[in-house]
Every structure is written in C-alpha cells, then in structure tokens.
Amino acid sequence: MRKHIVAGNWKMNKTFNEADELVSDIIEKLESIELDRNTQIILCPPFPYLEMVSDYSDDSYFLVGAQNVSDQESGAYTGEVSAAMLESMELDFCIVGHSERRAYYHETNELVAAKVNQLLKHHLKPIVCVGEVLEEREAGKQFEVVEKQVREGLFHLSATDFADIIIAYEPVWAIGTGKTATPEQAQEMHAHIRQLIEKQYGKAVADETSILYGGSCKPSNAKELFANPDVDGGLIGGASLKADDFIGIATAF
Numbered sequence: 001m002r003k004h005i006v007a008g009n010w011k012m013n014k015t016f017n018e019a020d021e022l023v024s025d026i027i028e029k030l031e032s033i034e035l036d037r038n039t040q041i042i043l044c045p046p047f048p049y050l051e052m053v054s055d056y057s058d059d060s061y062f063l064v065g066a067q068n069v070s071d072q073e074s075g076a077y078t079g080e081v082s083a084a085m086l087e088s089m090e091l092d093f094c095i096v097g098h099s100e101r102r103a104y105y106h107e108t109n110e111l112v113a114a115k116v117n118q119l120l121k122h123h124l125k126p127i128v129c130v131g132e133v134l135e136e137r138e139a140g141k142q143f144e145v146v147e148k149q150v151r152e153g154l155f156h157l158s159a160t161d162f163a164d165i166i167i168a169y170e171p172v173w174a175i176g177t178g179k180t181a182t183p184e185q186a187q188e189m190h191a192h193i194r195q196l197i198e199k200q201y202g203k204a205v206a207d208e209t210s211i212l213y214g215g216s217c218k219p220s221n222a223k224e225l226f227a228n229p230d231v232d233g234g235l236i237g238g239a240s241l242k243a244d245d246f247i248g249i250a251t252a253f
C-alpha cells in the first residue's frame, strides 16, 4: 500500500527561535495523538534550520526534507546547496520544481529533471511539484500542462529510479490564495497523473506512487481531499506554520 504523506513546506518563514518553537509544538502534539501507521510526516524547513530540525527528528516521528537543491554536483556556484551536502546531513527528501521556483526563478522542466537526477544520485527522494496556472485552467489546458511537466521532468527515469519519486499536484491558483481545488478537481488530476505513470512504467509502479495535493489545504478541507482514492496526502504551505493546523491535517486520513 502506498504511503500517505503530509509534508510541511515552511517556505521562507520563521526565525531560528520561532522554527525551534514550531518543531517542539509539533512534537508535543504528535506525542498526544495516534497517527495512522501508514502516514509519514515530513518537515521541510529553510536550509539554515535543517540541522536543528533533523536533530529533533532523531527520536521522533517525522522525516526531514529541503525545499530546493542545485542541479550541479559541486564547485563555484555561490549560494547554492548540493544534493551531496543534503545527503551528508542524512536528509531524506527534497522539494523540486515548486511553482514559486518555476515562476520567480525561471525553473524549467529541464532544470527540474537535472535536480531530480542529482537527488536520486545522492539517495534523496524528490517531491516533485507540478500544476497549472489560472489562465491554463480557464483555457481547459490543465491536463496538457501537467502532463508536459511530468513527462519532461520525470519520464527520463528508469522504473527503479521512478519508485523514489513523490509527486505533488499544486494548482498554482490555489497556492496561498485560500482558494482550494474541489475534491473532484484534485481527484481527476491525480487520476490523470497516475494513468500517465501507469502507461510509462506499468500498474505496479503507478499504484505505489504517492501523489500529494497542495494549495490552501487546511484542517477544514483536508478530510474531503484525502478521502479521494488517488489523493495520498498533502504538501502544506501556510497551514504547516501552525502546529495545530498541521497536525489537524496529518490526522485527516
């Protein structure tokens, strides 16, 4: 059975002390609840807090991921962080191709593919974000756009490598806007993505791939979204910054 995953993408938020407080709060809350055994919690703090958050996770209930990685192996790339560095910190995951990176830092599918290759080479699991912008949905092009992102970002991989991929469908018009995709909109896109994977890699791989929903997911709508057969959890932005909200979502299965 594929994993249920709830991943918190903190983006560029919180000072060090605030981040420390947030993890403590999350742990305290996790200790007081019984989480579904198939549910995996992932925290993705900003780079400077990765070690602090990882230290907490030693004896705890969540895994840790970065929000971005370089497409290059090492060398003169000022300000970049390599997959080898993340691997040496024993991190497990990394978000790639988030729509904010695609929009503000001009990340293409080709760059996403190169980052995915780096992560896999260094034994990290990529959480690969795809999703259409509002104009594309209004023009009825959402399936086409997402298919291109999935194909160009991921379908160069072998079936063995693809088994380490987590996909996050994040309609850009729903990110940070308070406007969530309806459960039907999420399910139909997730099913579309799973069909693409099945055609490329076969049913066994498609059935094992976790496909997360992202975009204004909160405790009040997580249950409805996660109830869909092809929605395997969420990539959570705003609501991951408050322990109560984040845990409310993690317990929505």
Ligand code: PGA
Residues within 6 Å of the ligand: 009, 170, 174, 175, 176, 177, 214, 215, 216, 217, 235, 236, 237, 238, 239
């Ligand atoms: P949001 O962000 O939950 O704040 O909409 C989701 C994301 O960007 O991953």
